[in-house]
Amino acid sequence: MDSVRSDGPDRRIPLALKILVAGGFGAGKTTLVSALSEVRPLQTEEVLTGAGIGTDDTSGVETKSTTTVAMDFGRITINEDLQVYLFGTPGQDRFWFLWDELAFGALGAVVLADTRRLADCFPSIDYFEERGIPFVVGVNCFDGSRRFSLETVRQALDLDPDVPLVLCDARHRQSGKEVLIALVEHVARQRGEPVSAI
Amino acid sequence: MRAESPGTQHQWLDDDAGPVVRPYTLTGGRVRSSHRFDLVAYVLAEPGADPAGHPDLQPEHRRLVALASRPVPVAELASDLDLAVGVVRVLLGDLLARGLITVHQPPAANLPDNDILKAVVDGLRAL
Numbered sequence: 001m002d003s004v005r006s007d008g009p010d011r012r013i014p015l016a017l018k019i020l021v022a023g024g025f026g027a028g029k030t031t032l033v034s035a036l037s038e039v040r041p042l043q044t045e046e047v048l049t050g051a052g053i054g055t056d057d058t059s060g061v062e063t064k065s066t067t068t069v070a071m072d073f074g075r076i077t078i079n080e081d082l083q084v085y086l087f088g089t090p091g092q093d094r095f096w097f098l099w100d101e102l103a104f105g106a107l108g109a110v111v112l113a114d115t116r117r118l119a120d121c122f123p124s125i126d127y128f129e130e131r132g133i134p135f136v137v138g139v140n141c142f143d144g145s146r147r148f149s150l151e152t153v154r155q156a157l158d159l160d161p162d163v164p165l166v167l168c169d170a171r172h173r174q175s176g177k178e179v180l181i182a183l184v185e186h187v188a189r190q191r192g193e194p195v196s197a198i
Numbered sequence: 199m200r201a202e203s204p205g206t207q208h209q210w211l212d213d214d215a216g217p218v219v220r221p222y223t224l225t226g227g228r229v230r231s232s233h234r235f236d237l238v239a240y241v242l243a244e245p246g247a248d249p250a251g252h253p254d255l256q257p258e259h260r261r262l263v264a265l266a267s268r269p270v271p272v273a274e275l276a277s278d279l280d281l282a283v284g285v286v287r288v289l290l291g292d293l294l295a296r297g298l299i300t301v302h303q304p305p306a307a308n309l310p311d312n313d314i315l316k317a318v319v320d321g322l323r324a325l
Contacts, residue, residue: 010267013269017310042274073273076325082318085237087237104236181323
């Protein structure tokens with residue numbers, strides 16, 4: 001595949017970094033993507049064919065019913081050469097195959113946890129742990145939800161000590177930013193080249 | 199099965215995905231693209247690309263070429279055209295085969311270097 005950069009100010013190819021936003025249904029994934037995206041969250045769809053889901057099997061496709069899965073994503077332009085794309089992950093087990101595509105080449109992931117339904121984010125954590133994809137856990141503080149200490153949540157999630165666990169409010173950009181920063185710093189730390197705090 | 203698209207709601211999928219559709223009509227039933235286009239692969243029209251010279255192409259092909267006059271990732275193209283990513287991939291494969299676009303895949307295996315990570319952190323702080 002051609003990766004030669006073209007000339008001209010409007011034709012330079014930026015670098016796109018992909019960050020996944022995962023978590024259980026209703027944990028605030030779409031809210032976080034919306035809060036952080038510089039444009040209204042974009043939406044695209046992936047098509048599921050009835051039988052050979054994820055296999056790109058062309059045989060008999062005309063006889064299969066297909067459904068679509070909406071995927072939310074947002075964009076943050078860091079500079080003219082660097083863009084961050086946030087992709088919300090489909091929240092159901094039967095869409096795991098879409099995760100593989102989303103996770104391919106991803107910088108890392110944010111797993112949103114809802115303390116009212118903490119177990120809902122276990123599959124997301126398992127997924128990223130198994131694949132060695134760096135992730136942080138954002139404990140989304142919903143109004144009226146009982147507050148737990150971070151240490152209690154960490155124990156309940158059985159998180160490795162080096163996985164950052166941060167409180168956040170997915171509705172607020174500043175809060176969401178801090179979660180992303182925690183992730184990027186975690187990625188840098190894992191590589192042994194910490195990004196120094198300002 | 200719900201009658202409306204899940205895309206109209208500000209939440210992830212609920213019980214079932216959207217309506218039964220036949221999105222690949224546009225591609226003549228082809229579901230496999232000639233290339234693997236990452237969601238964040240940038241598509242750029244070749245300078246002077248003229249889809250009008252290819253009468254076999256559909257209006258959606260031409261829109262893709264127009265949108266790609268500057269680098270645009272595959273996911274954004276799909277969103278702009280309101281088409282499924284898989285459909286857009288097939289159409290992009292057609293355009294690539296005719297030399298109308300170039301595709302710039304993201305560096306897959308290697309993590310970005312530390313300068314880039316630092317730029318991301320600094321950029322996020324500055325938001």
